[in-house]
Amino acid sequence: MNSELIAILGATLAAAVPLIFAGLGELITEKSGVMNLGVEGMMLIGAVAGFAGGVHWGVGGGLLCGAVAGLLAALPFAFLTLSLGANQPAAGLALTIFGTGLSAFIGQYFVSQSMPGLQAWAVPGLAQIPVIGPVFFNQTYVVYLSYLTFAIVAWTLARTRVGLILRAVGESPDAAHAIGYPVISIRYAATLCGGALSGIAGAYLSTVYTPLWVQNMTAGRGWIAVALVVFAAWKPWRLMLGAYLFGGMTILQMYLQGKSLQLPAVLASIPHLQDAVDVLMHNVLGTSQFLASVPYLATIIVLVLISRDRRVLFLSFPASLGKPYIEGR
Amino acid sequence: MMQLLEPRAYPSVLLRWTAPLIAILLTLCSAALLFLALGKPPLQAFHVFFIEPLQTTNGWSELLLKASPLILIAQGLALGFRARIYNIGAEGQFLIGAICASGVAIYTDGLEGWWILPAMVIAGAIGGGMWGGLSAWLKTRFNAEETLTTLMLTYVASYLLSWLVSGPWRDPGGTNFPQSILFADPAMFTPLIDGLRVNGSIFITIVAVPLFWLFVTKSFLAYQLAVGGEAPAAARYAGFSAKYTVWVSLIVSGLTAGIAGAAEAAGPVGQLTLSLSPGYGYAAIIVAWVGRLHPVGMALSGLLLALIYLGGEAAQVSMQLPAAISWLFQGMLLFFLLGSDAFVDYRLKRRRKAAGAAAEAQA
Numbered sequence: 001m002n003s004e005l006i007a008i009l010g011a012t013l014a015a016a017v018p019l020i021f022a023g024l025g026e027l028i029t030e031k032s033g034v035m036n037l038g039v040e041g042m043m044l045i046g047a048v049a050g051f052a053g054g055v056h057w058g059v060g061g062g063l064l065c066g067a068v069a070g071l072l073a074a075l076p077f078a079f080l081t082l083s084l085g086a087n088q089p090a091a092g093l094a095l096t097i098f099g100t101g102l103s104a105f106i107g108q109y110f111v112s113q114s115m116p117g118l119q120a121w122a123v124p125g126l127a128q129i130p131v132i133g134p135v136f137f138n139q140t141y142v143v144y145l146s147y148l149t150f151a152i153v154a155w156t157l158a159r160t161r162v163g164l165i166l167r168a169v170g171e172s173p174d175a176a177h178a179i180g181y182p183v184i185s186i187r188y189a190a191t192l193c194g195g196a197l198s199g200i201a202g203a204y205l206s207t208v209y210t211p212l213w214v215q216n217m218t219a220g221r222g223w224i225a226v227a228l229v230v231f232a233a234w235k236p237w238r239l240m241l242g243a244y245l246f247g248g249m250t251i252l253q254m255y256l257q258g259k260s261l262q263l264p265a266v267l268a269s270i271p272h273l274q275d276a277v278d279v280l281m282h283n284v285l286g287t288s289q290f291l292a293s294v295p296y297l298a299t300i301i302v303l304v305l306i307s308r309d310r311r312v313l314f315l316s317f318p319a320s321l322g323k324p325y326i327e328g329r
Numbered sequence: 330m331m332q333l334l335e336p337r338a339y340p341s342v343l344l345r346w347t348a349p350l351i352a353i354l355l356t357l358c359s360a361a362l363l364f365l366a367l368g369k370p371p372l373q374a375f376h377v378f379f380i381e382p383l384q385t386t387n388g389w390s391e392l393l394l395k396a397s398p399l400i401l402i403a404q405g406l407a408l409g410f411r412a413r414i415y416n417i418g419a420e421g422q423f424l425i426g427a428i429c430a431s432g433v434a435i436y437t438d439g440l441e442g443w444w445i446l447p448a449m450v451i452a453g454a455i456g457g458g459m460w461g462g463l464s465a466w467l468k469t470r471f472n473a474e475e476t477l478t479t480l481m482l483t484y485v486a487s488y489l490l491s492w493l494v495s496g497p498w499r500d501p502g503g504t505n506f507p508q509s510i511l512f513a514d515p516a517m518f519t520p521l522i523d524g525l526r527v528n529g530s531i532f533i534t535i536v537a538v539p540l541f542w543l544f545v546t547k548s549f550l551a552y553q554l555a556v557g558g559e560a561p562a563a564a565r566y567a568g569f570s571a572k573y574t575v576w577v578s579l580i581v582s583g584l585t586a587g588i589a590g591a592a593e594a595a596g597p598v599g600q601l602t603l604s605l606s607p608g609y610g611y612a613a614i615i616v617a618w619v620g621r622l623h624p625v626g627m628a629l630s631g632l633l634l635a636l637i638y639l640g641g642e643a644a645q646v647s648m649q650l651p652a653a654i655s656w657l658f659q660g661m662l663l664f665f666l667l668g669s670d671a672f673v674d675y676r677l678k679r680r681r682k683a684a685g686a687a688a689e690a691q692a
Contacts, residue, residue: 041660083333084667084668085334086667090618091664091667093663095664097656097663098663098664101653104653104656105651105657215653220480227474289491289495292488293489296484297481297485299481300473300478303478307472308472310472
């Protein structure tokens with residue numbers, strides 16, 4: 001297997017990390033029946049807090065700061081939607097707008113600062129496996145953390161009592177309440193957990209991936225994470241798949257910029273076709289702008305593919321998703 | 330324990346209309362705390378933010394110039410919000426409107442005629458309407474969430490804009506900046522008063538507000554939309570088409586955003602540039618909510634949000650605060666509004682009564 005492909009695959013895993021953290025966070029939140037559209041805002045707050053922490057205490061401290069900041073950012077959303085029963089899409093949107101403003105506001109103090117990047121750490125033994133080793137096990141430790149988080153979330157949701165209660169609250173809050181589970185407290189926990197994971201996602205962007213603070217640096221990744229949860233039909237393993245798909249797209253677009261497309265011989269023999277393709281590649285398809293818009297177009301396509309079959313969607317989404325729960329109504 | 334509210338027997342009419350005022354008051358209090366934390370005297374900051382912009386004629390001109398697109402976009406958005414169709418991609422529809430209008434301006438450059446400007450506005454309306462319609466198609470045909478598709482299409486629109494101004498539509502005679510030619514006079518709204526930027530496009534908004542008010546209060550279609558949002562089951566039972574609701578909501582909101590975009594390109598900006606929109610599409614969402622989705626209420630809240638924009642600019646110049654502060658205030662305003670809104674339908678739980686009931690049960 002050639003080294004360029006291994007490099008592309010390796011970079012794909014690194015690019016998918018923010019989507020994995022934010023996506024898993026939103027998945028947990030939605031499993032409890034709460035739809036938080038504020039992921040983009042929580043990621044931005046996590047990114048700026050992570051950078052601020054990272055400058056002082058290194059990447060580990062940065063990620064921790066990001067997690068705490070993301071959790072705190074989710075708090076007003078949780079209070080509004082859970083304690084006060086406010087409209088969830090609107091509150092999520094408010095959180096995104098607020099987070100965009102707050103992060104830009106705090107970020108002004110960090111605009112021209114930079115951080116040392118994080119070195120990859122090859123897992124002894126595992127990194128020597130051909131192909132799989134260099135792709136999966138020669139990464140920064142945050143990538144390993146993303147595998148671990150996935151494993152914990154998937155196992156907890158599917159196999160533990162905590163996961164069962166969480167799903168019960170999301171499927172039928174009335175029944176869960178009747179058995180004696182504190183619906184609102186559980187939803188608080190799930191929402192704050194989602195916030196912390198989104199915060200880590202943002203902090204990874206600003207301390208490891210870039211590593212710089214740039215205004216609006218999440219560039220819609222929070223929204224893509226929300227879409228990925230739908231694409232994943234609320235299943236963690238499908239979320240990983242989706243995140244890697246989108247990570248791959250981000251990396252491929254960098255490789256494809258300015259590349260030309262050589263048609264196979266049969267097609268190339270048609271007069272002017274190769275010229276037309278060259279012009280098209282040079283002026284439209286190969287431009288940075290077109291390639292940069294591909295992940296967003298792909299999100300739409302992916303949403304269409306999964307939503308088209310209403311039955312699949314109906315069977316997989318948490319039944320109380322987005323509905324406020326007020327005891328005694 | 331965590332739940333603070335219980336339902337009211339009847340929604341509070343008083344609170345429904347005072348909630349925005351409460352939210353504004355709370356936002357001002359938080360702003361004062363923020364200014365204190367930054368070491369700026371709050372009263373002076375408020376003066377810079379809310380009074381100074383309105384002390385000059387130019388300030389009023391800028392206020393109207395900014396309020397006009399906000400109010401216009403909000404009118405369209407509110408139609409959908411009433412039907413629970415959340416178009417949050419008005420920003421993208423705004424950009425497409427600006428792009429389509431600019432296309433007309435660029436290809437008619439050098440021509441004379443009264444028709445150029447109307448053609449631009451119509452092109453903007455069609456472009457914005459189609460961009461919104463695209464999400465309607467995705468929703469009705471494939472059941473794809475309009476919140477996500479409208480937002481994704483906003484990113485696509487901004488890259489389309491970036492591609493146009495750095496490729497095919499870049500000013501050939503200009504420097505290498507990614508921007509189009511400056512539009513000629515026939516492709517521009519003329520300023521109402523010499524030396525000020527406010528222009529004839531505000532009349533579009535001035536006409537739109539009563540039209541929307543008539544539409545919302547008198548038309549059967551708007552009634553269908555509202556029923557679809559408030560009671561989907563009742564709407565289905567009455568035979569109102571849910572698909573129709575989606576199409577109307579998204580096309581109309583795209584249309585108004587597109588017109589606003591066209592007016593921005595043909596007005597204060599005068600060319601197609603990357604930094605064409607100061608985020609009007611997002612701010613209009615807040616305008617709609619703060620204005621209670623009511624055409625006249627939104628006219629007032631549009632003026633308020635425009636003032637926050639202006640204040641942000643003034644604070645940037647005279648107090649060295651970043652312009653992002655206006656986004657911060659907008660987010661806070663929406664937060665506080667949603668919080669105050671809860672008390673329209675709910676009230677605080679009476680703890681004593683609950684404790685008494687528990688004691689009774691024990692006895």
